[in-house]
Amino acid sequence: MARSEAVNFMRETPLFSRLSERELQALLRTSREKTFEAGSKIVREGETGGLGFYLILDGQVEVRKGNRSLAKLGAGEFFGEMALLQEDAPRSADVVALEETRCVMLTRWDLRGLIGAHPDIALKMLAALARRLSDTNKALSE
Ligand code: CMP
Numbered sequence: 001m002a003r004s005e006a007v008n009f010m011r012e013t014p015l016f017s018r019l020s021e022r023e024l025q026a027l028l029r030t031s032r033e034k035t036f037e038a039g040s041k042i043v044r045e046g047e048t049g050g051l052g053f054y055l056i057l058d059g060q061v062e063v064r065k066g067n068r069s070l071a072k073l074g075a076g077e078f079f080g081e082m083a084l085l086q087e088d089a090p091r092s093a094d095v096v097a098l099e100e101t102r103c104v105m106l107t108r109w110d111l112r113g114l115i116g117a118h119p120d121i122a123l124k125m126l127a128a129l130a131r132r133l134s135d136t137n138k139a140l141s142e
Pocket of ligand 1: 043063070071078079080081082083084090091092094132133136
C-alpha cells in the first residue's frame with residue numbers, strides 16, 4: 001500500500017483518528033508493512049522478544065489458544081497489544097492469518113510514544129480490551 005493510502009486508512013481507524021497528517025506520516029516512516037499468507041502464524045503463543053503491535057490493513061486473522069478460537073479480527077482492528085503493555089510478558093495466544101492479510105507493525109516504543117502524546121489511544125485500547133474480555137467470558141459460559 002502506498003504511504004498516502006496507508007495514511008488515509010489509518011486516519012479512518014478509530015484508534016488513530018486523532019493523529020495529524022504529520023504524525024501519521026512520521027509513524028509510517030518508523031513502522032513496517034507486512035503481508036502474511038493464509039495459514040501463517042503471525043504471533044506465536046509464549047513467544048517473547050522482538051515484540052510488535054499489529055494493525056490490520058486488510059484480510060482477517062484468528063486468535064487461537066490451542067484448538068480454540070478466541071476471536072476473529074479484520075481490517076482496522078489490532079492485536080499484539082497485550083505483550084507490549086505488560087513488561088516482558090509472553091504472547092498470550094496464537095494469531096493466525098485466515099486469508100492473505102496485510103498489517104502495519106509498530107514497535108513497543110512507537111506505541112508508547114503515541115500513547116504519551118495521545119492518551120485517548122490508551123482509552124480506546126482499554127475499551128477494545130474490555131470488549132474482548134467480555135466476549136471471551138461470554139463464550140466460556142456458553
Ligand atoms: P499478545 O498477547 O501480545 O499476542 C496475542 C494477541 O491475541 C494478544 O496480544 C491480543 O491482541 C490477542 N488476544 C489474546 N486473547 C484474546 C481474546 N480473548 N480475544 C481477542 N483477542 C485476544
